[in-house]
Amino acid sequence: xxxxxxxxxxxxxxxxxxxxxxxxxxxxxxxxxxxxxxxxxxxxxxxxxxxxxxxxxxxxxxxxxxxxxxxxxxxxxxxxxxxxxxxxxxxxxxxxxxxxxxxxxxxxxxxxxxxxxxxxxxxxxxxxxxxxxxxxxxxxxxxxxxxxxxxxxxxxxxxxxxxxxxxxxxxxxxxxxxxxxxxxxxxxxxxxxxxxxxxxxxxxxxxxxxxxxxxxxxxxxxxxxxxxxxxxxxxxxxxxxxxxxxxxxxxxxxxxxxxxxxxxxxxxxxxxxxxxxxxxxxxxxxxxxxxxxxxxxxxxxxxxxxxxxxxxxxxxxxxxxxxxxxxxxxxxxxxxxxxxxxxxxxxxxxxxxxxxxxxxxxxxxxxxxxxxxxxxxxxxxxxxxxxxxxxxxxxxxxxxxxxxxxxxxxxxxxxxxxxxxxxxxxxxxxxxxxxxxxxxxxxxxxxxxxxxxxxxxxxxxxxxxxxxxxxxxxxxxxxxxxxxxxxxxxxxxxxxxxxxxxxxxxxxxxx
Amino acid sequence: xxxxxxxxxxxxxxxxxxxxxxxxxxxxxxxxxxxxxxxxxxxxxxxxxxxxxxxxxxxxxxxxxxxxxxxxxxxxxxxxxxxxxxxxxxxxxxxxxxxxxxxxxxxxxxxxxxxxxxxxxxxxxxxxxxxxxxxxxxxxxxxxxxxxxxxxxxxxxxxxxxxxxxxxxxxxxxxxxxxxxxxxxxxxxxxxxxxxxxxxxxxxxxxxxxxxxxxxxxxxxxxxxxxxxxx
Numbered sequence: 001x002x003x004x005x006x007x008x009x010x011x012x013x014x015x016x017x018x019x020x021x022x023x024x025x026x027x028x029x030x031x032x033x034x035x036x037x038x039x040x041x042x043x044x045x046x047x048x049x050x051x052x053x054x055x056x057x058x059x060x061x062x063x064x065x066x067x068x069x070x071x072x073x074x075x076x077x078x079x080x081x082x083x084x085x086x087x088x089x090x091x092x093x094x095x096x097x098x099x100x101x102x103x104x105x106x107x108x109x110x111x112x113x114x115x116x117x118x119x120x121x122x123x124x125x126x127x128x129x130x131x132x133x134x135x136x137x138x139x140x141x142x143x144x145x146x147x148x149x150x151x152x153x154x155x156x157x158x159x160x161x162x163x164x165x166x167x168x169x170x171x172x173x174x175x176x177x178x179x180x181x182x183x184x185x186x187x188x189x190x191x192x193x194x195x196x197x198x199x200x201x202x203x204x205x206x207x208x209x210x211x212x213x214x215x216x217x218x219x220x221x222x223x224x225x226x227x228x229x230x231x232x233x234x235x236x237x238x239x240x241x242x243x244x245x246x247x248x249x250x251x252x253x254x255x256x257x258x259x260x261x262x263x264x265x266x267x268x269x270x271x272x273x274x275x276x277x278x279x280x281x282x283x284x285x286x287x288x289x290x291x292x293x294x295x296x297x298x299x300x301x302x303x304x305x306x307x308x309x310x311x312x313x314x315x316x317x318x319x320x321x322x323x324x325x326x327x328x329x330x331x332x333x334x335x336x337x338x339x340x341x342x343x344x345x346x347x348x349x350x351x352x353x354x355x356x357x358x359x360x361x362x363x364x365x366x367x368x369x370x371x372x373x374x375x376x377x378x379x380x381x382x383x384x385x386x387x388x389x390x391x392x393x394x395x396x397x398x399x400x401x402x403x404x405x406x407x408x409x410x411x412x413x414x415x416x417x418x419x420x421x422x423x424x425x426x427x428x429x430x431x432x433x434x435x436x437x438x439x440x441x442x443x444x445x446x447x448x449x450x451x452x453x454x455x456x457x458x459x460x461x462x463x464x465x466x467x468x469x470x471x472x473x474x475x476x477x478x479x480x481x482x483x484x485x486x487x488x489x490x491x492x493x494x495x496x497x498x499x500x501x502x503x504x505x506x507x508x509x510x511x
Numbered sequence: 512x513x514x515x516x517x518x519x520x521x522x523x524x525x526x527x528x529x530x531x532x533x534x535x536x537x538x539x540x541x542x543x544x545x546x547x548x549x550x551x552x553x554x555x556x557x558x559x560x561x562x563x564x565x566x567x568x569x570x571x572x573x574x575x576x577x578x579x580x581x582x583x584x585x586x587x588x589x590x591x592x593x594x595x596x597x598x599x600x601x602x603x604x605x606x607x608x609x610x611x612x613x614x615x616x617x618x619x620x621x622x623x624x625x626x627x628x629x630x631x632x633x634x635x636x637x638x639x640x641x642x643x644x645x646x647x648x649x650x651x652x653x654x655x656x657x658x659x660x661x662x663x664x665x666x667x668x669x670x671x672x673x674x675x676x677x678x679x680x681x682x683x684x685x686x687x688x689x690x691x692x693x694x695x696x697x698x699x700x701x702x703x704x705x706x707x708x709x710x711x712x713x714x715x716x717x718x719x720x721x722x723x724x725x726x727x728x729x730x731x732x733x734x735x736x737x738x739x740x741x742x
Contacts, residue, residue, distance in 0.1 A: 290644070297614060302637035357640060383643055385636070389527065402643045406636040410611055411528050413630045417609055418516065418581050419535055420667055424628065426695050426705035426723065427665075431653060432638045437707050439653060441646045461682075466692060466709050468725070471648045478648065480663055481692055481726065495649045497694070498709040 003114040007102050010095035027090045030083070034284060034348040042165040045083070049158045049165075052076045052143075056155045077144035080158075084137045092124040136160045167281065171274060179266040186258055190226070193255075197248045198222040204240040211235075226252035276334040283314045283332070284348040291316060291347065293338040293369050294360035295326045298385065298406070302359070303331060316343065338369045344376040358384035358400075363391050367398045374399040430497070438500040439468070442507050444492045450510050456484035463506045465498040513538045515580040519565065519595055521548040522587035524611050524632075529557060542574070544586065565595050571602055578605040584626065585611050593620045600625030665694060665723055666731045672718040674738050681714045689737070690730035697721040 013019055028035035055064065055072050064072075097117035105112040128134050139157040163169050176183065202218035211234040212218055221234040226248050236242045267274075283289050290313040292299050299315065306313075315333035317323045326333035336343050338358075347354060356373050358366035366384045373380045383402040386395050395403045413431070417424040429437040444450050450458065460467050469480040471493040478495075479486070488494070496503060515538045518529055525541070529552070532539050540559040543549040549562040563570050565586075576582060582599055586592040596610055610626040612618040613633060621629045642650040652663065670676050676684060686693045695707045699719030706714070716722070724731060 297633050298636060301633040302640055305634075305637050306641055355644065359640075383640060387523075402647075404636060404639060404643070406632050407524055407527055409635050409639055410630045410632050411524065411531055413635060414528060414583065414609055414611065415531050415535060417628045417630070418514070418532075418537075418583075418607075421607075426707065429705075429707075431635065431642075436710065439646070439649045441649045464709055466694070468652065468692060478652070481687055481690060484687075493648050495646075495652055497707075499707075502709065 003112065006114060007098060007112070010098040010102075013095040014099055023090060023093075026086055030087055030090060034351060036287075036351055045079075046162065046165050048076050048079055049161055052158055053155060056152065073144050077141055080137065080141045080161075081144075084134070084141060087134070087137070088125065088128060091128040092121055094118070094121050097121045133164060136163070171277070175266050175270050175274075176263070178270065179262050182262045183259075186255065186262065190255060193248065193251055194219060194222040194226060197226070197244055200244045201236060201241055204238050204244070205236060209234075209237045209241070222248060225249060226255065228252050228256065272335070276336075279314060279332050279334055280346050282311065284352070286312050286352065288353045288355075289313060290355045290357060291338075291344075292357045292359060293317075293366075294358070295319075295322045295331075295333060296359065296361060298359045298361075299357075300329070302357075339365065339372055341372060341376070344373050344380070349377040349380065353381075354379070355381045355383065358382065360385070361387070363387055363394075367395060367400075370395070370398045370400050436499055437497060438503050439495065439497045440503045440507070442494045442496070442510065444488060444490055444494065445511065446490050448490070448510055450488045450494075451490050453488050454484065455482050455486045455488070458488075460496070460506075463498070464502045465496045465506055468495045468497055470494055515577065516540070516583060517542060517574065517576055517580060518583045518585070519599075520544075520584065520586035520592070521552040521560075522585070524585040525587075526551075526555075528583065528585060529555075533557075540574075544591070565591065565598070568598055568602060571598055576603050576606055578603075580606055582606055582608045583610070584608060584621075589613065589617055593617070593624050596621055596626050597624040662727050663725060664728060664731070665725045666735065667697075667721050667723050668735050668738060670716055670718050670720050670722065671739055673740075674718065675740060676716045676722075676738050677718045679716050681708065681716065684716075686724065686734075689734045691724040691726035691734045694723045694725050696723070 029038055029041055032038060052072055055068050058064070058068075094117070097120050098114070101117040102112055129138075136157050139154050140161050142151045142154045143158075145151050163173065198215065198219040198221070201221060202212065202215050205212050205218075212221070217234060224231050224234075225245060228249070236245050290309070292302075292313060292315045295315050295317045303309070303313070311332060313332065315323075315326050315331055316336045316338045317326065317333055318335070318337040320335055323333045323335040338344075354377075356370070358369050360366055360369070363386055366386070370382045370384050373382060378399075382400045383404060384395055384400040385404045385406065386392060387405075387407065389405055389408050392403045392405065409431075413424075413428065416427055420427075426437065430439055455467065458467075467482070469478055470482050470486070470488070471478045472489070473491055496506070498506070513536065516532055517540045518525060518532065519542050521529060521541055521543050525548070529539065529541060538559075539557065540561070541552050541557050542561050542563050542565065543552060544563065544565045546562065549560060552560045561574075565571065576599075582603070584592050584596050584599070586595060592610065596608060599606070599608060607628070608626045609628045609630070610621045612621050612629050612631050615631070615634075618629050618631050618634075639650070642653065681693060681696070684693070693708050695705050696714055696716070697705055697720065698714075699717060705723075724734065726734070
C-alpha cells in the first residue's frame with residue numbers, strides 16, 4: 001500500500017514540469033561549468049569565503065562587532081549549509097530510480113520492491129557525502145557552532161572551498177594528482193629516512209644531548225634537517241650524531257631535487273593542455289563563436305579578412321605542426337581531432353550560438369566532422385567546404401547548412417570575366433564586399449523605426465541606397481523589388497546595396 | 512561569331528571550367544601537358560584537346576591564338592602556370608589572359624607575368640564564408656546573380672540611339688515598375704569603368720552606354736526588348 005503510494009508520487013513528480021525545471025536549474029547553477037549564471041554563484045561564494053576568513057583574522061586581535069558575528073554565523077553559514085543540502089539533493093533522483101525499478105519489475109512481471117531503488121540512491125548519496133569536496137563543504141559549515149571555540153579553526157576549510165570555485169587552483173591540484181605515484185613514493189622514502197635518522201639520533205644522543213628528551217624531538221630534528229630548514233634549536237653533540245646529520249643533509253638535497261623535478265615535469269607535460277584549456281574556457285565565455293576545423297590557406301585568408309571577429313573563434317587542428325604554426329601566427333588554436341565525439345562536448349553547446357566552419361581540404365573529413373557536430377547538437381550551424389559541386393547533395397544530406405564550393409565560386413567569376421567582362425569588376429566588388437558596392441541586410445527588430453511604414457515612405461534615395469528585396473520571416477519567400485505600398489513588419493529582413501558608409505548609416509538611423 | 516577560349520590545364524579547376532564554357536557555347540580548345548588529364552578530357556567528350564609541352568615557345572606559337580580570344584591558365588602545377596602565363600604573354604601580347612591563383616603571392620606573380628584578370632581562389636572563398644556568416648539572405652541573392660540555378664540574375668543592356676532611354680536621367684526612369692532594378696552603368700566614354708548607381712551621382716543616359724539591371728529573367732528580357740523602342 002505504502003509502496004504504491006510512493007510510486008504514484010514518484011510518477012507525479014516526474015510529470016511535474018516546475019519541479020523538473022527548478023531541479024535542472026539548480027543542477028546547472030551548482031554543477032554545470034558551461035551554465036552562464038554559474039559564474040555569479042561562484043563569485044558570490046568566493047566573496048563569502050574571503051570575508052569570513054577576513055573576519056577570522058580580524059577577530060584575533062580585535063573584539064568582533066556584533067554585525068560581523070551575525071554575518072559570519074547566519075549569512076555565511078546559512079549560504080554554505082543551503083549549498084551543501086542542495087548539492088546533496090541534486091546529486092541523484094529518488095523518483096527516477098523508483099520509476100525505473102517499477103517499470104522493470106512490471107516488464108519482468110516480478111514483485112516490485114521499494115528497497116532496491118532506495119538502496120541505490122542512498123548509496124549514491126553516501127558517495128556524495130564521503131567525497132572530498134563534500135567533506136570540505138561540511139567542515140566549512142562547522143565554525144558556525146560557537147560554543148566550541150576550537151571549531152573556529154575550521155574556517156580555514158572555507159579556504160579549501162575555493163578549490164571548487166577557482167579553476168586555476170583546481171588545475172594545480174589536478175596536475176599534482178597526476179604525479180600521485182611519484183610523490184607518494186618520495187613521501188614514503190622521506191618517512192623512511194626521517195624515521196631511521198630520528199631513531200639513530202635518539203639512540204646515540206638520548207642521555208648526552210639535553211635538547212633531545214623524547215623520540216618525537218628526534219623525529220622533529222630529522223625533518224627540520226632533511227628539509228634544509230635547520231632551525232638550530234636541536235643539534236647533534238656526539239660524533240655519531242653528527243655523522244647521521246651529514247648523511248641526512250645529503251639525502252635531503254637529493255630529496256628536494258627529486259620533488260622539484262617531479263613537480264616541474266608534471267607542469268611541463270601538462271603545459272600545452274593547460275594553455276588549451278584556457279583557450280577553450282575563454283571561448284566558452286562568449287555567447288556567439290565560430291569553431292574552425294583545419295588550419296590551411298583558406299582559414300588563414302578567412303581570418304586575415306575577418307579582423308572584426310576579435311577572439312570569438314577557435315581553430316581545431318589535428319596536425320601538431322599546423323597548430324604551432326597557427327599559434328605562431330597569433331591565432332587561438334588547439335590540438336584536437338574534430339572527428340572525435342568528445343571534442344564538441346568541450347564547448348558550451350547548450351547555451352552558445354556556435355557556427356562550425358569545416359575548412360579542411362578533404363570532403364570525407366568535412367562530412368565526418370559535420371555529422372559528428374550535428375550528432376552532438378542540432379543547433380550547431382555548419383558551413384562546410386566541398387571540393388566539387390557533385391558533393392553538394394551529400395553535404396546537404398549530412399546536415400550542412402551552407403556548402404561552400406571554392407571551385408564553383410571561382411569558376412563562376414572566371415566565366416563572368418570572359419562572358420561579361422565589363423560587369424566583372426562590378427560583380428567582383430559586390431562579391432568581395434568592397435566599400436563601393438556593399439550588399440547587406442538589415443533585420444527589422446521590435447524597436448525599429450521602420451515597422452509599419454510603407455516602402456515608399458522610406459527615402460532610400462536620400463540614403464543613397466538601393467532596396468533590392470525583403471525576406472519575410474526566416475524561411476518564407478524572398479520578395480524581390482517590393483512594391484511601394486508594401487508595409488514593413490517586425491522580423492522582415494531588408495536586403496540592400498550601397499556604399500558601405502551609407503548602408504551603415506541607414507542601419508544605425510533605423511534601429 | 513563564337514568566342515574562342517584556350518583552356519590550359521584540365522585538372523582540379525580545369526574540369527569544371529571546361530564544362531561551364533561548353534554550356535556557354537564557346538569554341539573551346541583544351542591544352543594539357545600530361546597524358547592522364549589529356550585522355551580524361553577526350554573521354555569527357557571534348558573534341559579540341561591537345562597534348563603539348565607548354566614549356567616550348569615554338570609549340571605554343573603554333574596554336575595561333577587571336578587577339579579576341581581568351582586564354583585561361585589553370586594548370587595544377589602553380590609554378591608551371593606562372594611560367595606558362597609569362598610565355599603566352601610574350602607570344603600573344605594583346606590577348607586577354609585569365610588565371611586562377613591560390614595565394615596572395617601567386618596572384619602577385621601572375622600579375623607580373625602579365626595576366627589580365629586573376630581570381631584568387633582563397634580570397635574569393637573566404638569572402639564568401641564571411642558573407643554567409645554576416646548576411647545569409649544577401650548571400651543567397653548574390654549566389655543567384657552568378658549562377659543559373661536561381662531565377663534572379665543580372666543583365667547588361669546597351670542603349671541604342673533610338674531607345675527612349677537615350678537622353679533621360681537615371682532618376683526619371685522608373686525601373687522598379689518594370690520589375691527590374693538598375694545596378695550600375697558603364698558609360699561609353701569610359702568603357703571599362705563600372706559606376707554603381709548607389710554612388711549617389713545622377714547620370715544622364717546616352718546611346719552607347721551600357722546599363723546593368725537585376726531582376727527575374729523574364730522581366731529582364733521584357734525590359735531589354737522594351738528599351739529598344741523609341742519614345
